[in-house]
Amino acid sequence: MNLVPFSRREEHLFYLVAGFGAAIVAIGLAAALYMEHSGHVVTGMNNQIVWGMPHVFAIFLIVAASGVLNVASIGSVFGKVLYKKRAPLSGLLCIAMLAGGLAVIMLDLGRADRLIIAMTHFNPTSVFGWNVILYPGMFGIVAVYLWTLMERRMNPWTKPAGFAAFIWRLLLTTGTGSIFGFLVARQAYHAAVLAPMFIIMSFAWGLAVFMIVQRVMYAWNGLTVHQAVRNRMKNLLGVFVAAVFYFVAVYHLTNLYFAKEVAFERFILIDGGIFPVLFWGGWLFLGTILPLLLLYLPGLSSLCGSVATASGLVILGAFCQLYVFIIGGQAFPLGIFPGMETASSFFDGRIDTYSPSWPEFLLGLGGIGIAFTMTAVGVRVLSFMPEDDIAHLEAMLNITD
Amino acid sequence: MRRAVTLFLLGVLPWLTFSAWAGDGVPKPTIVIANEGKCIAPTEEMRRNHMDMLKHQRDETMRKGVRGKPASLNGCIECHAGKSTGSVIGKDHFCESCHSYAAVKLDCWDCHQPKAGFKAAGVKP
Amino acid sequence: MSNNDRRGFLAASAGLGLVAIAPGVHLMQVAQARPAGEPASKLQRWGMLVDTTKCASGCTACVSACATENGINEQVADPRQAAQWIRKIDIKDPKNGRQHSLPMMCQHCAEPPCVDVCPTGASMKRADGIVLVDRHICIGCRYCMMACPYKARSFVHQPLTQQNPEVPRGLGCVESCTLCVHRVDKGQKPACVEACPEGAMLFGDLEDPNSDIARRIAQTATTQVRADLKLNTGVRYQGI
Ligand code: SF4
Ligand code: SF4
Numbered sequence: 001m002n003l004v005p006f007s008r009r010e011e012h013l014f015y016l017v018a019g020f021g022a023a024i025v026a027i028g029l030a031a032a033l034y035m036e037h038s039g040h041v042v043t044g045m046n047n048q049i050v051w052g053m054p055h056v057f058a059i060f061l062i063v064a065a066s067g068v069l070n071v072a073s074i075g076s077v078f079g080k081v082l083y084k085k086r087a088p089l090s091g092l093l094c095i096a097m098l099a100g101g102l103a104v105i106m107l108d109l110g111r112a113d114r115l116i117i118a119m120t121h122f123n124p125t126s127v128f129g130w131n132v133i134l135y136p137g138m139f140g141i142v143a144v145y146l147w148t149l150m151e152r153r154m155n156p157w158t159k160p161a162g163f164a165a166f167i168w169r170l171l172l173t174t175g176t177g178s179i180f181g182f183l184v185a186r187q188a189y190h191a192a193v194l195a196p197m198f199i200i201m202s203f204a205w206g207l208a209v210f211m212i213v214q215r216v217m218y219a220w221n222g223l224t225v226h227q228a229v230r231n232r233m234k235n236l237l238g239v240f241v242a243a244v245f246y247f248v249a250v251y252h253l254t255n256l257y258f259a260k261e262v263a264f265e266r267f268i269l270i271d272g273g274i275f276p277v278l279f280w281g282g283w284l285f286l287g288t289i290l291p292l293l294l295l296y297l298p299g300l301s302s303l304c305g306s307v308a309t310a311s312g313l314v315i316l317g318a319f320c321q322l323y324v325f326i327i328g329g330q331a332f333p334l335g336i337f338p339g340m341e342t343a344s345s346f347f348d349g350r351i352d353t354y355s356p357s358w359p360e361f362l363l364g365l366g367g368i369g370i371a372f373t374m375t376a377v378g379v380r381v382l383s384f385m386p387e388d389d390i391a392h393l394e395a396m397l398n399i400t401d
Numbered sequence: 402m403r404r405a406v407t408l409f410l411l412g413v414l415p416w417l418t419f420s421a422w423a424g425d426g427v428p429k430p431t432i433v434i435a436n437e438g439k440c441i442a443p444t445e446e447m448r449r450n451h452m453d454m455l456k457h458q459r460d461e462t463m464r465k466g467v468r469g470k471p472a473s474l475n476g477c478i479e480c481h482a483g484k485s486t487g488s489v490i491g492k493d494h495f496c497e498s499c500h501s502y503a504a505v506k507l508d509c510w511d512c513h514q515p516k517a518g519f520k521a522a523g524v525k526p
Numbered sequence: 527m528s529n530n531d532r533r534g535f536l537a538a539s540a541g542l543g544l545v546a547i548a549p550g551v552h553l554m555q556v557a558q559a560r561p562a563g564e565p566a567s568k569l570q571r572w573g574m575l576v577d578t579t580k581c582a583s584g585c586t587a588c589v590s591a592c593a594t595e596n597g598i599n600e601q602v603a604d605p606r607q608a609a610q611w612i613r614k615i616d617i618k619d620p621k622n623g624r625q626h627s628l629p630m631m632c633q634h635c636a637e638p639p640c641v642d643v644c645p646t647g648a649s650m651k652r653a654d655g656i657v658l659v660d661r662h663i664c665i666g667c668r669y670c671m672m673a674c675p676y677k678a679r680s681f682v683h684q685p686l687t688q689q690n691p692e693v694p695r696g697l698g699c700v701e702s703c704t705l706c707v708h709r710v711d712k713g714q715k716p717a718c719v720e721a722c723p724e725g726a727m728l729f730g731d732l733e734d735p736n737s738d739i740a741r742r743i744a745q746t747a748t749t750q751v752r753a754d755l756k757l758n759t760g761v762r763y764q765g766i
Contacts, residue, residue: 039684039697046606047680050668110666110681110698113508117663121646128645128669184639184755185675334677336630336751337617337766344615344630346677347606461565463660466652468711469562475691512661512696514689521597521690 010220014380021373028366031359032107040110043360048347049330053356054108056322057364060205061101061371062135062176063198064318066169067206069094069142073169076145076162082232082396085386087162089217090210091146092378093371094169095139097209100371102135104364127178134172141165150382173202180329187264188329193254197247204240205318208311211237213375215308217385228393229386234307238295241314245288248321267332267351268324275328278320287317327354430502431493436480441471451477474513482517490515559713571636571655572705573732573760574719575739575748576628580726583616583627591721592631595706597690602683609680609695611703612718617766626766629718629727632657632678632703633751634760640670640679640702649700655732655760656707661699670700675752678702705760732760 035042045052068090075084106115123129145161148154177198180189211233218225252269255261268275291310294300301307331352336342342349378384440447442454454472461467483494490497490510500507514521560566592612593599602608612631618624634657640649641657648664651657659670659679671679679702686696692708695701706716714720719727730739742748748762 036698040681041603041607041683046604046683047609047671048606048677050671050681110668110700111664112666114663114665117646118665121648121663123644123647125642126645126669128643128667132645179669182643183672185673185752189672330672334675336615336676338752339619339621341618341620342615344613345605346610346613348613348615348630348677352606459662463658463662464650464652466560466566466654466707466711467563468560478691511685512689512694512699514691514694516691519689519691521688521693522594522599 014376017376018373018380021369021376024369025366025373028104028363028369029107031362031366032112035108035359035363036112042357044354044356045360048352049327049354051326051330052354053360054104054364054367055326056319057367058101058104058108059176059326060318060322061097061104061367063173063202064205064209064315065094065097065101066138066173066176067202067204068097068210069165069169070203070206071210072145072162073166076158077166081392082229082388085388086210086214087158088146088149088382089214089379089384089386091142091149091165092382092384093206093210093213093375094142095146096371096374096378098135098138098142099374100367100369103370104367107363107366108360127175127182131172131175131179134168134175138165138168138172141168170199173199180325185334186329187255187259187261187332187335188268188325191251191254191259193247193251197244197251200240200243200247201318201321204237204244204314207233207237207240208314208318211311212308212315214386217379221385226388226390226393228396229388230307232396234295234301234310237307237311237314238292241288241291241295245284248283264332268328272328272331272351273353275324275331279324282320283317283324286313287320288314291317330354430498432495432499433483433493434481434495435484439480441476474509478515479517482515486516487518488516560711566652566654566656566711568653569733571732571760572710573634573655573730573739573762574705574716575728575730575742575762575764577726577728577764578626578628579765580724581627581629581722582724583614583625585627585723586614587721587723588612588629588718588727589614591717592703595690595709595717596693596704597688597695599688600684600686607683609682609701611680611701628763628766630676630678630751631718631761632674632705633676633757634703634705636758636760638757639673639675639755643669643673645669652707656705656710657702658704658707659699659701661694661696661701664699666698666700668700674702675755675757 043052071083071090072087072094074080075082075087106112106118109115109118111117118132122132141161141164145158145165148157148161174195177195181191181194183189215225252265256265268279270276291313294306294310294313331354333342333347333349333351336348434444442450447454455474455477458467458470458472459474461470462473478489481495482489483491486494489495490507492498492501496507496509496515509515589612596611598609598611600609612629614627615630616625616627634655636651636655638649638651638657641651643649644664645667646663646665648660648662649657649670650660666681668681671677671681679700681700682695682697684697689695693704706714706718709716715729719729728739728742730737732740732743734740735744742764743762746764748764749766750757750759750762751766
């Protein structure tokens with residue numbers, strides 16, 4: 001595949017894109033500064049809903065970051081050539097999204113100025129504490145992995161580095177899922193299924209992000225993704241989306257039949273206002289059923305743009321799902337006296353509402369801006385464009401179709 | 402990396418501080434010591450070590466519950482609060498005058514009460 | 527005043543504080559002030575027993591006393607963002623309509639989830655069982671608030687200036703009932719216990735078999751809230 005050297009016009013366009021990304025980052029940082037200065041009064045978060053919009057964004061970015069590396073893992077660990085060509089891009093996206101997600105989490109802290117304390121004081125019993133080790137470790141491992149991929153002399157080390165990244169990534173997502181899984185007191189979160197559920201969600205979300213970025217990169221260079229590649233990856237995305245559906249179903253059914261959290265499930269699934277709407281309409285219909293139709297219905301799946309649209313919908317569904325999970329889980333009253341009706345000045349026994357304010361939303365968006373800018377710049381200065389062996393792909397097309 | 406940074410800071414900070422203290426043109430902070438000679442240690446020692454003393458005591462008191470030791474922040478405040486405002490912060494007052502001169506940011510007062518003998522009024526939340 | 531004079535002076539004023547309490551109260555004194563320089567001891571475990579049969583619905587004497595003692599006096603526009611170290615909960619059993627009321631605050635768990643989850647170790651349990659937040663290293667992540675089964679913790683959403691000198695608290699950190707640790711260390715009882723007009727709250731050392739609280743717990747049926755979580759709370763209730 002021969003890429004034409006960049007034209008002047010293209011160069012201008014690139015600066016525009018990079019500038020756009022930088023502007024979003026700047027807005028996010030300004031929002032964080034404002035929150036830091038005035039305190040969290042300027043947010044919609046409060047003592048009942050303690051984690052809000054920034055956490056929805058950050059957890060999406062972190063989980064998807066680990067999932068996007070899946071592409072590289074399939075290539076390096078499982079030796080699939082098609083994916084191997086895409087390993088560098090997948091590594092870059094992983095680092096970029098991880099940076100975005102971490103920035104949001106850190107800037108939302110009540111004392112973001114004490115970041116150094118988070119690094120130097122470590123409580124071994126805290127899942128959050130483990131994550132403080134897992135996240136920077138991920139950066140390091142993926143960076144090394146990228147190096148082995150891109151520097152010819154280091155190529156022999158690709159496989160072990162890829163394997164290390166693969167393992168670390170599973171740990172990282174397990175860690176993120178366990179942040180919630182260990183909250184024994186909350187009806188929504190105390191479930192063993194959360195850790196595997198987060199892993200599978202990471203696969204789906206990461207791949208969706210990857211597909212979109214890949215398509216944009218090809219379009220930028222006036223190319224289209226080869227049919228064989230498209231087919232392979234689209235099927236994989238479909239499998240992941242279906243698997244997420246399975247895990248979410250198990251989670252809710254467990255809650256209903258074994259954990260006897262009927263009241264909570266009723267709230268999330270039927271009468272909880274925004275949450276059932278986001279669950280059924282956002283996650284299930286827009287984020288699961290529609291993408292599956294787009295990916296698998298013969299008439300739809302061959303349409304130009306169907307895969308990218310499906311990927312976009314999966315991401316939208318992911319945000320709905322996280323909102324329901326994180327905010328909905330806190331909006332439902334904590335059962336301090338199970339079976340009793342309670343009332344107090346601290347909103348005990350009352351369903352809570354949350355209305356995110358602009359700063360916290362912009363802070364979250366800033367995280368996406370960081371990931372976007374890092375990707376755009378990275379792709380431009382280094383060669384991340386997947387270079388497929390066309391003859392090989394043609395052969396593959398004949399076998400599979 | 403961290404070591405390099407630490408070494409760099411160790412090397413540069415004393416020099417900076419020294420040149421700051423020794424600089425002729427720069428006006429020195431006006432430190433008013435109201436109760437001369439009553440401090441828990443000689444001035445020179447306090448100047449150099451007060452932060453370590455406070456930090457040590459802070460952890461002892463906070464985490465172990467050790468009370469009634471001399472190096473207590475409230476003790477400092479009781480003695481050093483400025484006459485006009487009763488506080489150790491604000492321009493020309495004990496903590497802030499020196500710290501703004503040395504450009505060392507303090508976040509003690511985000512939580513601690515800088516006024517001596519302050520009585521908090523309560524309202525039902 | 528030399529170094530020693532000063533220490534003597536401090537000790538004397540602490541002693542004065544004891545005498546100055548209303549006559550009779552010192553007879554119920556639960557503990558001696560710990561001598562200066564001595565750390566809290568593992569041999570003690572401070573706890574509280576609340577008799578909910580005496581606690582009147584609508585009475586908030588304990589809540590007001592806590593606010594005054596700990597300087598919780600800031601005006602917060604959104605009540606959801608206000609800090610509450612102690613609150614009254616009205617409870618109704620839907621099966622038989624029985625109602626009662628009780629104060630809820632940090633239960634000073636022996637196995638505190640807030641301490642387990644805190645990434646920096648800011649959430650901590652002192653040797654004598656009092657659970658505190660070391661705000662010097664709290665980064666304000668609010669993970670402990672997610673973990674506490676009693677909603678006992680609050681996050682400070684805005685800058686504060688009216689703190690009680692003995693009770694530092696401030697922007698961006700999480701806080702909860704300290705069991706009035708600054709009073710307990712002087713040999714006094716928590717403010718809420720002292721304020722309760724019904725005498726519904728009993729404070730004392732759970733480890734000392736001769737203390738009032740330990741004897742009451744040995745004799746009468748008492749409950750831990752959410753006992754199923756096995757946190758071994760330091761605050762116990764009677765009559766729920
Ligand atoms: S009641 Fe909540 S804040 Fe208090 S010790 Fe237990 S878990 Fe921690
Ligand atoms: S908010 Fe503070 S005390 Fe609570 S878990 Fe985070 S660092 Fe620990």
